[in-house]
Amino acid sequence: MAYVAIADRDVHLHDPQTFVTKYIWSQDHKVIAIQYSVTAIAVGLVALVLSGMMRLQLGFPNTFSFITPSNYLQFITMHGMIMVIYLLTALFLGGFGNYLVPLMVGARDMVFPYMNMLSYRVYLLSVLVLRASCVVPGGPTGAGWTLYPPQAVLPGTSGAGLGIILMLVSLAIFIVAFTMGGLNYVTTILQARCRGMTLLRLPLTVWGIFMATILGLLAFPALLVSAIMMILDSVLGTSFFMPAVVSMGKGLKYDGGSPVLFQHLFWFFGHPEVYIVALPAFGIVSDLLSVHARKNIFGYRMMVWAILAIGCLSFVVWAHHMYVSGMNPYFGYFFATTTLIIAIPTAIKVYNWVLTLWHGDIHLRVPMLFAIGFIFTFVHGGLTGLFLGNVTVDLPLSDTYFVVGHFHMVMGVSPILVVFGAIYHWYPKITGRMLNEALGKLHFWATFLGAYAVYLPMHYLGILGVPRRYYALGDTAFIPNSVHDVNVAITVAALVIAAAQLVFLFNLVWSLAHGREAGSNPWGATTLEWQTPDTPPKHGNWGARLPVAYRWAYEFSVPGARSDFIPQNEPPEAPGGREHGAKP
């Protein structure tokens, strides 16, 4: 069968005509990306407020009567679940993935735009179901974001009835939405690139999103299965995860199930999920560093292989979350080994980022500040990961604030810094206007220093043995008084850092109308999204003709070239032969 690649065909696009088809039921990947991003950030703000409430309780116990112990656990659960899944996964893949993938690979849109639109609608539904779980009788589940049975479905845990069921249903709906979007991203990257765009000419952003999406497509099934099984346990009274339980002196109907099975299924999803969030951040930060240091990324091929290696390894490390779960202790030997092996490709990436900066022409613009901030927080979070990856060191640190500090540093703060950097970087392309630089720098320093003020002391608390997820510590003998002072300090820092996000939100809205005109390529970047005929790009992205890629994405400061960057679509005959937007 002779099959003609899409880049070689004439395609007629149907331009949307009415307001509704253009902005509401849009099939344009750029509009869908913005819908995804706005929804994700809106629900993320809810999670931010929840974390503020948790900090208020921890910093000033016995002060706020509206925070009861079961409220506190509900806040923890919702905060974790929203941040990991409904904010970060949706924003990186549904938001940045949708916006950047077709532009960066030189396509007019995702391969199946209608399905892409459905993906956002279904995601919105999952968010609504999640929000609905907060108003049903009993409130949302308070089982912790890991939703471990048997406590998640037993009375005594808040939201044990409708709360947990709606939570699981919402997750299942989210997985359907993600699958529709994810199939689009992977197929677009593999099959819809423009002429000249080989896989090894793709920007690392695309590589990161590509591998993260594959991880999602293979890891979310485990969450889907565990959600279905737990719904059955909760609704029909099956005993997949439920052992014989005596509750309030009364034997329950459950018998013979395996709680550890849930943990295996959950973490088979949960660990790749860490990299679903981290890999797009790795990719984006590589591009930010390269553009703003005016230097090609160090070791591009090694960066690609490291992304692939991390993706594969992430499927064989899951039980390092379960050292204290009661699984066979010998498993710890295997999973500690694989966990430490993952440090190798990760370290390769960190070295290459630093070497990209080495002798670069570093411009400390806001996206670059966030990118460099990411290197700090990520190295920090990665190093504490080595502590927790070793069984013997993990045992005393399990379920303490050390764990909280570690994962917030490595998969909370680090990806969020990249999200901010990416928004400052691509906002000019999305809206045609620059974000305010002074407000951006204020936002960066408050967020970056604030993150350290919040999470660094948590490591200290963890080493003291302060347990996490506790509503109040009370008069516990082994906890010194200094712990309370530290908690007050953390709470104050957390409230300041949360307030600093208002500066960012204000900047986003204000710059929409008042920002400086950006031009088509304000940073002097080489990748294809900066070479569109219109800014913001119109429906179909490229006008009459698709671009052709002649080179890789990192031609910065090429000796002898007229400009200090050469766009990917610049033909080789005339290197640096024409002007591209403002000089950086």
Next chain:
Amino acid sequence: MSKMIPDSLPIPAGLRGVASDWAADKQAFPVPWGKAMMWIFLLSDTFVFTCFLTAYMNVRISTTVPWPNPSEVFALRIGGADIPLILIAIMTFILISSSGTMAMAVNFGYRRDRAKTAALLLTTAAFGLTFVGMQAFEWTKLIVEEGVRPWGNPLGAAQFGSSFFMITGFHGAHVSAGVIYLSVVALRVWRGDYERKGTYETVEIAGLYWHFVDLVWVFIFALFYLW
């Protein structure tokens, strides 16, 4: 893009082909988008069923009560003799036969034989419907005659019924979705949609899904009924 590997190296032609596909621009596989996407979806769906079956095997070996013997539970009394697994054997035979008619439909599609393609697709869907019907009979028999419920049964471990209804139910939903999918494709073949479009690739894509559902059944059959 064979320049990636010098001709002097003793590397098999197939491997060279793989290397040149992945080193190419525009696309990694010379197939339509829908087909590439279906393959990736099936990979994802494989993980769903793998998780179901692994979870089932886990509860089966860790449960505290003995597991009922599938050969006896799934036996039918025909002419005064208990024949183990006879219904499942017939269901399996029907589903695997439907893969055969599906493959023929794809073949006639690429030959542009509209009538035969549509007929074979409908035959495949009919086999699928028969399978689901027999599954409904099997469920009814278990629920009404044997007293098996998702939360417990008189035969042994409660997880027997839970796993059985969950896994065969999920697979049955796949078959039912496939029956609808194939019927829609058959209708479009009959109307001549693909004749006008110039390609019958949609028939092949539907075929990929159908073969996958059949393949999954083989694993369910082996791991649930034969173990």
